[in-house]
């Protein structure tokens with residue numbers, strides 16, 4: 001396949017179709033470098049040499065009613081995950097300030113376990129933390145709180161929220177094998193509600209659950225249709241006790257790079273990031289995530305697993321000649 005020619009067509013405004021995307025994600029490992037070079041050209045065209053660093057705080061952990069097969073925080077599984085109630089608004093804001101100061105984060109997300117945040121006082125505390133972050137940092141403000149209604153979204157937006165994170169997790173055709181306690185349609189509804197209120201959307205998925213390459217592509221096309229702003233790609237870092245750990249389908253480093261590159265072809269102008277599991281999934285090939293088309297990554301720790309030190313991340317982007325894109 002002529003990858004450079006395909007990149008030319010994308011830059012000229014053409015959208016690649018699902019058949020081409022399926023071919024791209026299934027190329028042989030021997031063909032991967034020309035694909036990466038073409039995806040890198042797309043990244044440079046749309047994003048220049050700027051990358052974004054997202055950071056998160058797990059503000060309320062564990063005892064979730066849902067049964068997402070990969071999640072250490074689900075009450076359905078026996079894991080060693082920490083369980084604690086919502087942090088105070090000061091703790092949440094202090095985590096954001098530390099992420100900006102110590103990790104050069106450009107975006108910060110307050111994440112809570114659970115299908116939704118029911119309690120008004122919890123939403124009020126999160127809103128108050130968002131207000132402080134908006135006032136005292138230059139961070140882009142994001143939350144990941146599960147299902148939300150429009151009143152809650154409006155209140156958080158008034159407090160200074162810019163972006164909602166709400167992963168679709170996987171393709172619609174595979175979702176029932178990942179979660180049975182809520183539907184794909186519920187996830188789509190929250191995204192559409194937040195878009196209607198004017199929030200940016202960060203939504204992606206987790207891979208290595210047994211989905212096929214065609215289902216990885218299917219998710220990217222759903223995200224394109226939804227016109228989300230940012231797409232986090234997570235690679236399963238299996239947590240003992242979860243069904244996904246017992247049924248892990250690991251992706252090779254090249255499979256991860258092909259996935260990122262194909263997402264860059266399908267969603268050329270969007271922010272695309274390799275988030276959870278990147279250290280284990282790519283190992284010594286981590287810098288190649290940017291060559292494959294990523295322009296965002298998650299710094300610091302993940303929700304329930306450790307990330308590499310931010311010094312290493314800063315050195316990696318410096319060595320690649322990239323710069324942090326401060327908001």
Ligand code: SF4
Pocket residue numbers: 064065066067068071072073074112113114115146
């Ligand atoms: S992914 Fe979210 S909704 Fe699913 S079990 Fe984990 S915390 Fe609950």
